[in-house]
Amino acid sequence: MSNVISAVAAAVLALTVSGAAAADAVWDMPTPYPDGNFHTINNRQFVDEVAAATEGRLKITLHSNASLMKAPEIKRGVQSGSVQIGEVLVSSLGNEDPVFAFDAIPGLATSYDNAQKLWSVAKPYVSARLDAQGMVLLYSVAWPPQGIYAKKAIGSLGDLAGTKFRAYNPATARFAELLGASPVTVQQAEVPQAFRAGLADAMITSGATGVDTQAWDYLTHYYDTQAFLPQNIVFASKAAFDTLSEADRTAVMAAAAAAEARGWAKSEELNDGFKKTMAEKGITVGPPTAAMTQELAKIGETMAAEWAEKAGPDGKAIIDAYRQ
Numbered sequence: 001m002s003n004v005i006s007a008v009a010a011a012v013l014a015l016t017v018s019g020a021a022a023a024d025a026v027w028d029m030p031t032p033y034p035d036g037n038f039h040t041i042n043n044r045q046f047v048d049e050v051a052a053a054t055e056g057r058l059k060i061t062l063h064s065n066a067s068l069m070k071a072p073e074i075k076r077g078v079q080s081g082s083v084q085i086g087e088v089l090v091s092s093l094g095n096e097d098p099v100f101a102f103d104a105i106p107g108l109a110t111s112y113d114n115a116q117k118l119w120s121v122a123k124p125y126v127s128a129r130l131d132a133q134g135m136v137l138l139y140s141v142a143w144p145p146q147g148i149y150a151k152k153a154i155g156s157l158g159d160l161a162g163t164k165f166r167a168y169n170p171a172t173a174r175f176a177e178l179l180g181a182s183p184v185t186v187q188q189a190e191v192p193q194a195f196r197a198g199l200a201d202a203m204i205t206s207g208a209t210g211v212d213t214q215a216w217d218y219l220t221h222y223y224d225t226q227a228f229l230p231q232n233i234v235f236a237s238k239a240a241f242d243t244l245s246e247a248d249r250t251a252v253m254a255a256a257a258a259a260e261a262r263g264w265a266k267s268e269e270l271n272d273g274f275k276k277t278m279a280e281k282g283i284t285v286g287p288p289t290a291a292m293t294q295e296l297a298k299i300g301e302t303m304a305a306e307w308a309e310k311a312g313p314d315g316k317a318i319i320d321a322y323r324q
Contacts, residue, residue, distance in 0.1 A: 027058065111145075134237065143229060164181065223287070223289075
């Protein structure tokens with residue numbers, strides 16, 4: 001009799017496990033960026049492709065424009081299991097680990113080709129750090145090259161000394177300090193209010209952010225310095241990822257690879273259009289002056305040396321591999 005009971009119990013357990021494995025998974029994905037941002041559009045396509053590839057077994061709900069979590073809360077949210085997947089600017093994690101700021105050094109990688117080369121050598125180090133914290137790296141997409149925005153014409157970066165300079169990560173805060181400006185941390189969703197309230201006077205960011213935040217309403221000049229191309233990363237909770245079947249994990253990684261390739265291509269495709277839109281809306285768009293270029297190179301040398309020292313052997317390995 002006891003053998004029969006044991007057999008029945010084993011059968012029930014097997015059915016329960018089988019049913020749990022087949023059950024739909026629902027993930028929440030916070031992102032700080034608005035619906036019209038090209039990162040968000042790319043993420044929505046990723047979400048749709050995952051749903052299709054898994055035949056609905058994994059459904060991801062994208063929460064845009066910091067509606068679910070603000071940017072600084074997202075990584076901790078994924079790490080703690082509050083949400084299952086998220087997107088952040090990787091260099092925003094630079095205070096946690098300098099290696100995360102590999103892409104925010106002015107002058108190091110100033111084109112899409114060079115930025116992709118830099119990512120190819122930095123990716124294993126970024127992935128290993130996330131893995132050690134219980135997360136899985138899915139994909140990364142670069143923003144367009146960073147330029148200087150100001151409320152008036154400037155002839156040199158020195159003209160920004162004494163201003164309140166919007167920073168979005170530790171590297172841009174350091175950049176502001178080297179300008180002689182005062183860094184003010186402002187997330188993208190809050191940029192227009194910060195400038196209108198007089199909390200910020202200038203910033204370094206992409207044409208995409210300029211268009212997203214309608215910079216023509218609060219700034220007058222954009223200098224296309226092409227200082228660096230910061231990247232967003234999308235990552236998932238390893239615990240949530242591991243509950244998926246092997247086939248569905250493979251499907252997610254395939255969709256992630258497609259999102260990375262598509263996102264980089266779209267970023268490059270849209271770059272000139274962002275600058276054209278700003279010019280049409282009244283912003284004076286042009287190249288940096290010779291003085292600005294020289295100052296930017298000097299600041300880049302300082303920041304590269306500082307980063308290499310902080311990032312240690314892994315930082316040196318990234319730089320050496322990139323420069324080969």
